[in-house]
Amino acid sequence: MNILVCVKQVPDTTEIKIDPVKNTLIRDGVPSIVNPFDGYALEAAARIKDKNPDTKIVVLSMGPPQATAALKECLAIAADKAYLVSGRTFGGSDTLATSYILYNAVKKVEELEGAKFDAIFCGKQAIDGDTAQVGPELAEHLGYPQVTYGLEAELDGDTLKVHKEVEEGVEVIGVKFPCLVTYTKPAWDPRYPTIKRKMAANKAEIPVLGDDAFPDIDTTRIGLKGSPTNVKKTFVPQKKTGGVKIKEEDSAASAKKLFELLSAASII
Amino acid sequence: MEAKTKDLWVFVETNEDGTAKNVGIELLTPGKMMAGKQGGALVAVVIGSGVDEAVKAASEHGADKVIVVDGPEYKHYSTDAYAIALCTLVEKYGPTSMLIGATNNGRDLGPRVSCRLHTGLTADCTALDIDEETGNVAWTRPAFGGNLMATIICPNHRPQIGTVRPGVFKKSDVTAANAEIVKEDVHVADDQIRTQVLEIIKDMGGENVDLEGAEIIISGGRGVGGPEGFEPIKALAAELGATVGASRAAVDAGWIAHAHQVGQTGKTVGPKLYIACGISGAIQHLAGMSGSDVVVAINKDPDAPIFDVADYGVVGNLFEVLPVLVDEIKKARS
Numbered sequence: 287m288n289i290l291v292c293v294k295q296v297p298d299t300t301e302i303k304i305d306p307v308k309n310t311l312i313r314d315g316v317p318s319i320v321n322p323f324d325g326y327a328l329e330a331a332a333r334i335k336d337k338n339p340d341t342k343i344v345v346l347s348m349g350p351p352q353a354t355a356a357l358k359e360c361l362a363i364a365a366d367k368a369y370l371v372s373g374r375t376f377g378g379s380d381t382l383a384t385s386y387i388l389y390n391a392v393k394k395v396e397e398l399e400g401a402k403f404d405a406i407f408c409g410k411q412a413i414d415g416d417t418a419q420v421g422p423e424l425a426e427h428l429g430y431p432q433v434t435y436g437l438e439a440e441l442d443g444d445t446l447k448v449h450k451e452v453e454e455g456v457e458v459i460g461v462k463f464p465c466l467v468t469y470t471k472p473a474w475d476p477r478y479p480t481i482k483r484k485m486a487a488n489k490a491e492i493p494v495l496g497d498d499a500f501p502d503i504d505t506t507r508i509g510l511k512g513s514p515t516n517v518k519k520t521f522v523p524q525k526k527t528g529g530v531k532i533k534e535e536d537s538a539a540s541a542k543k544l545f546e547l548l549s550a551a552s553i554i
Numbered sequence: 555m556e557a558k559t560k561d562l563w564v565f566v567e568t569n570e571d572g573t574a575k576n577v578g579i580e581l582l583t584p585g586k587m588m589a590g591k592q593g594g595a596l597v598a599v600v601i602g603s604g605v606d607e608a609v610k611a612a613s614e615h616g617a618d619k620v621i622v623v624d625g626p627e628y629k630h631y632s633t634d635a636y637a638i639a640l641c642t643l644v645e646k647y648g649p650t651s652m653l654i655g656a657t658n659n660g661r662d663l664g665p666r667v668s669c670r671l672h673t674g675l676t677a678d679c680t681a682l683d684i685d686e687e688t689g690n691v692a693w694t695r696p697a698f699g700g701n702l703m704a705t706i707i708c709p710n711h712r713p714q715i716g717t718v719r720p721g722v723f724k725k726s727d728v729t730a731a732n733a734e735i736v737k738e739d740v741h742v743a744d745d746q747i748r749t750q751v752l753e754i755i756k757d758m759g760g761e762n763v764d765l766e767g768a769e770i771i772i773s774g775g776r777g778v779g780g781p782e783g784f785e786p787i788k789a790l791a792a793e794l795g796a797t798v799g800a801s802r803a804a805v806d807a808g809w810i811a812h813a814h815q816v817g818q819t820g821k822t823v824g825p826k827l828y829i830a831c832g833i834s835g836a837i838q839h840l841a842g843m844s845g846s847d848v849v850v851a852i853n854k855d856p857d858a859p860i861f862d863v864a865d866y867g868v869v870g871n872l873f874e875v876l877p878v879l880v881d882e883i884k885k886a887r888s
Contacts, residue, residue, distance in 0.1 A: 299699035299818070300837055311702055322819060382669060413818060414698055417677040422633075422665035431748035432633055434662045447752065451813065452658060453764045458753035465748075471819040473812055514674030514711040518692065520704045523844075531867045533856070537874030544850065544868050544875070545882035553827055553848050554770075554794060554883065 287341040287441065289331045290395070290403040291365065292388065292424070293324035295349050295356035296414045309522045320356045323409025325363075327469040329476035330439055331407050332364035338441060342366050344399065346391060348376065348384065354492050361487035362479035368490065369395050373497035378510030381415075385423035386507050390500045392428065398493070404463040405446060410435060410470045418468070425466035433459050437472040555671060557712040558648025560594030560689070561619075565640065565654045565663075566612050568602030570629055574611045576767055577655030577720035582615045584682045584723050585653055588691065591684045592650055595619055598733070601639050603629035613731035620733045621647070627742045631659045632749055635742040637666045642740050644671060649713045651691050653682075656717035656822075657766055664717045674708030676716040678822065680845055691716065699818050700841035719845060720766050721824025763813040765797055765821040770829075773799030773816055773843075774809075777832020777853060777872060781809040786876035787831055793883050799823065799843075801833045817842035831872040835860025852876070 297316040305312050320328075328345070335341040345360040347353045348371040357368035371391045379387060396402050406428075411418035418434070425432035437449040437456065448459045448467055461467075479487070506512055530547065534540040548554045564585045566578030582598060589596040598612035601623045612620050623639045640663065644652070654660045656678045668675035676693035680703075683692040693706045693716045708714040765771060772794070774787045784798065791798050799821075800814040816823055818838035828846035833839060835851070835858055843849070844863055851864035852872045861867040868875055 297698075299701060302698055302701050304701065311698060380674065381665070382672070382674065385669065416695075416697055416699070418661050419665040419668075419675060419677055422662060423669040426666050426669035432662070432666065433749060434633075435658055453766060455754065455756040455763070455813065457751055458755070460750040460752045461748060471812060471815075514672075515676060515706050515708045518705045518707045520697075520702055523696070523700070523703050529861065529864045529867055531856075531861065531869065533869040537870040538878045540868050540870045541875040541878035542882060544866060545879055545886075547866055548850070549886065551848075 287334065287338055288399070288401050288403045289334065289341060289343050290392065290406045291324065291328045291331050291343060291345045291360070292406065292408045292421075293328065293345055293347045293356055293360055294321045294409070294412045295319070295347065295353040296321045296412050299413050304522055311522070318352065318355065320359050321409050321412045323411060323413070323469060323471070325409070325476045326471055327407040327409050328360055328364055329472075330436065330467070330469055332477060334439065334441060335364065344369065344395065344403070346371065346388070346395060348372070348388060348391070351494075357492050358487045358490065359479070361490050362484040363477060367399070368492045369495060370492050371495045373499075375497045375505065375509050378513065379508055380513035380515045381417050381419040381423055382515075383508050383513045385420050385427055387503070388420065388424050389427035390503050391495055392424070394495055394499060402464065406430070406464070406466040408466065408468045410468045421466060421468035428464070428466065430464050430466045431461050432466045432468070433461055434468045436467045436469045439467060555645070555648065555673070555712060557650040559650065560592045561597050561647070561649045562589040562592055562594055563597045563599050563649040563652040563713070564617070565652065565660070566598050566600045566608055567655055567657060567659060568600060568605050568608045570603070572602055572604040572607050574600070574608035575655060575657065576725070577657060577660070577718070578608075579611050579615050579725050580720065580723045581653045581655060581718055582612065582617055583726050586616045586726070588651065588682065588684045589618075591686050592689055594650060597621060597649065599640070599643060601628050601636060609735060610731055613733035613735070614728045615726050616729065617733045619736060621736045621738055623738050623740050625741060627744075627747065630751055632747045633662055633666055634747045634749065636663050637670060638742050638746065639740045640667050641670050643738060644713060650689060652713045652715045654715065654717045656719045660717050664715060668715050671713070673711040674714060676706040676708070679716045679718045680722050682716070682718065690714070696841065699837055700844055701837065719822060719824050721826070722845060763797065765799055765814070765816060765823050768797035768823065768825050770794050770796035770827045771799045771816070771823055771825045771843075771846075772796050772829045772831065773801060773833060774804055774831050775801035775833030775839075776803040776807070778804060778809065783832075783873075784810055786873060786880075790829070790876050790880050793880050801836070801839050830860050830864070831876065833860050834858045835863065
């Protein structure tokens with residue numbers, strides 16, 4: 287069983303502050319982390335490997351050279367091999383262009399590894415862009431079936447059984463290989479790396495697939511120019527103002543006051 | 555692909571009983587405005603099984619035309635069947651723009667369809683506008699966990715597609731249903747649907763956790779103190795017909811299932827009323843609920859950041875406030 291896990295290095299959005307004068311995001315000094323949803327995807331792969339030790343887990347990331355740090359973290363946690371896609375011509379890609387580059391990278395890594403991936407696992411979305419588009423788009427490029435909002439997956443012969451979060455609860459979806467699954471947050475925390483794995487990961491060489499790694503790629507479909515969507519403007523949302531604070535002599539009085547205000551405004 | 559018409563499409567997602575999901579009907583409201591500015595018709599696309607109710611709802615809420623694909627293969631949502639049906643229709647009719655509700659299924663379907671059509675998609679929009687000169691939709695959406703808003707355009711590809719959060723727009727008033735109804739026969743063979751639902755596990759005895767479609771949500775956080783702390787929240791929810799939500803802290807502590815979680819690693823919600831009880835208001839939580847119309851916060855700590863986004867903030871103990879609130883509502887109703 288070969289599993290490819292796609293990961294993205296993202297700024298820790300909880301650490302982002304707003305410049306009060308310029309009203310822009312302050313990105314300097316914000317720590318970079320492995321996108322948490324990708325961590326759940328890696329954990330799902332690791333759990334399959336726990337039960338099926340002959341499983342090989344390869345991680346793939348696209349980003350600047352610093353993204354090797356995220357890949358090393360994945361190696362320390364559970365991955366066996368890592369590849370980085372990094373090139374100038376890839377910069378500025380929207381989700382469609384990114385998924386097209388990743389599609390080319392999947393084919394290239396399969397060639398280098400000498401084996402096809404049975405399953406590709408991704409996080410549901412990255413916490414910086416929050417689009418949830420790259421996973422399904424990659425599945426479409428590959429022509430694979432997809433299952434989104436996965437919580438966990440188990441092997442059952444030639445079928446992957448995925449627990450999928452839906453509005454009404456959980457569905458168990460059966461899908462044949464090859465397939466692509468995106469993961470959301472399960473009820474458990476991902477495992478931590480061991481010291482031994484951490485040391486090995488630090489020494490690991492991570493092959494970089496650069497601009498010239500994909501001679502057959504259609505260059506009109508990558509980068510800023512190859513992206514159908516572009517960002518027209520960004521702005522910091524206005525904070526809500528003028529909220530009513532209620533603090534009467536005791537909680538019961540406050541509750542009554544709240545009820546009066548809500549019913550006067552026809553809210554309840 | 556090139557657009558063949560100036561029409562604007564709204565994909566109206568259906569439930570298994572053939573009714574329309576709220577968000578599809580909500581999107582007809584901005585759809586009407588945008589179709590007008592584009593100089594085209596507002597077309598609702600209804601896909602499902604036994605969907606007469608959904609077709610009627612679309613027709614009554616402003617659609618000029620309803621395109622219907624009705625078949626047993628669409629009863630339960632599958633990426634494969636729905637992507638085939640929707641792409642077939644888009645290729646046949648060539649709309650200029652398309653809106654899809656940002657439900658789990660909508661966000662599963664949107665990227666699959668836009669990739670197949672080789673066009674742009676903007677996810678999870680909270681505001682829409684249109685440039686009359688170019689016909690480009692200005693899709694506005696939150697990013698960086700709600701810290702930043704971005705306006706996206708898709709200038710050279712059609713149809714331009716966006717998913718839009720439930721609850722952002724309001725349903726229009728019901729009018730006489732006089733939309734043109736067009737039935738399209740798109741059949742998907744069993745072996746083209748490559749995923750199979752093996753089992754459905756409802757959350758804890760069929761408890762309703764449709765947070766994205768909820769009109770009222772009452773959420774509990776660290777301040778509820780334990781699983782039993784959700785009892786007063788559930789009591790208020792029962793009184794108001796509300797859905798119970800939770801912050802990550804409460805979910806991580808194991809007090810309530812993850813299906814209830816609102817926020818960055820949970821659901822993004824946009825109810826008419828959101829009542830946050832014992833929730834401090836970490837940015838990840840705010841990212842999931844800041845689209846609510848009215849926010850009420852109940853918290854002991856007067857400096858909790860949740861009060862910054864609250865329309866009504868009660869500084870007090872939730873265990874004392876909630877029962878009195880329930881009593882007041884009961885009194886007013888009797």
